[in-house]
Amino acid sequence: MLKLSQLKNISHLPDLVLCPLDSWDLIRVTGEDRVSFLQGQLTCDLASLKPGEQTLAAQCNPQGKAWCIVRVIVLEDRILMTQPSSVTEKQLPELKKYGTFSKVEIGKETEYQLFGLAGCKSAKYIADKVDTAATHEQSRLLENGIVIKQPYPSLRYLIVLKNQQATELIEDLKDRATVFDDSLWNAMNIAAGIAFIEKETSALFIPQMLNLQALDGISFSKGCYIGQETIARAKYRGANKRALFILTGRASSAPKAGDNVQVLLNNNWKRVGTVVSGCQYGDGHIEVLAVLPKDSGSDDIYQIKEIEGSTLYYAPLPYSLIEE
Known part of the structure; x- marks a missing residue:
């Protein structure tokens, strides 16, 4: 195999x-x-x-x-x-x-x-x-x-x-x-920009932080369910400030769920998010799903704190996050 x-x-x-x-x-x-x-x-x-x-x-x-x-x-x-x-x-x-x-x-x-x-x-x-x-x-x-x-x-x-x-x-x-x-x-x-949660990141994110609303995974018109109040507030009051992004780049190993994502700001690394899942292909490049601030810039440079020398950049999602 x-x-x-x-x-x-x-x-x-x-x-x-x-x-x-x-x-x-x-x-x-x-x-x-x-x-x-x-x-x-x-x-x-x-x-x-x-x-x-x-x-x-x-x-x-x-x-x-x-x-x-x-x-x-x-x-x-x-x-x-x-x-x-x-x-x-x-x-x-x-x-x-x-x-x-x-x-x-x-x-x-x-x-x-x-x-x-x-x-x-x-x-x-x-x-x-x-x-x-x-x-x-x-x-x-x-x-x-x-x-x-x-x-x-x-x-x-x-x-x-x-x-x-x-x-x-x-x-x-x-x-x-x-x-x-x-x-x-x-x-x-x-x-595909689809996040499935591992045990390390269970109960850390509301569904909109994982872009589930963009993947038809949330109904805002059905009746009550557990957690609905928070999820509805995030939509109608703009309470959610984070989203799921794809990052790609180079690293010595595949990032793991729960690893910390840092962004380069004014020549210093600042923690901004969390890895939900990561992988590494045979040519050495890595791809990551990470929860980051919604206003993260497409020109920013990132790294995985736990992997020395890693360098990652924004990659576009295959679907839109713009809500009607």
Whole structure:
């Protein structure tokens, strides 16, 4: 299994890539109250989603700080949430705490597996082996799971299938595809400007600091949910002064979640933000998602405090932060 350090840059991505996503969890919520329960827990409008649809969302504490960012997936008989495994030890007990008051069952999913597929031939493989129409839709509900097209960069899909079909497909792919660990998937999420929280940064940021409003992960018109007051105040009173940015440059190693970002001001380094996720390609360049002041300048020079000699610069997001 290859690592991101063995890929020079994203332009050198093989035609067909399998990412097993071993450091990600699938959380399952079942029971007759699953929609109403999660409607009161997550920032998205879950009640508006039909089976086969999905969205990003945050689960927050009462102060509006995000325990985690999840991709919510609605199936016929359950709701699934994908997230990095490291944050589950903090997030899952918080979710279960409120679940005692509803007719729901919450836990790690055991009947389904998830994996990523990427590369210019990934769509053809899905059309040939999974479902012909799955590559033409944002998400496609299947008899045994779901296929979700992922945003920039490259062509890539998140696939969730029942165990038997997933195992058969993965075994077939091992003979046809180049297999990378999920450091590649992390790098693709960084390039897409999508932050998934690790345990080191859990409950540090409100969702708008992670640009979730720009990714359709926050509903400002649905009813109450945990943390809503803070999140609404940030929108309507302009209380939030921070946002998620992409930084790129050179460093001796990949920045880690929770590392400190400094900016060069008047020949001195000043701490201005926090790394949410970081990666390093085989050519030595790094890419980082960091929470910084909204007014951070595109010409500023940054460094990671914990990595001596690192130098980073602003890189544009693939979406707009301008709110209508």
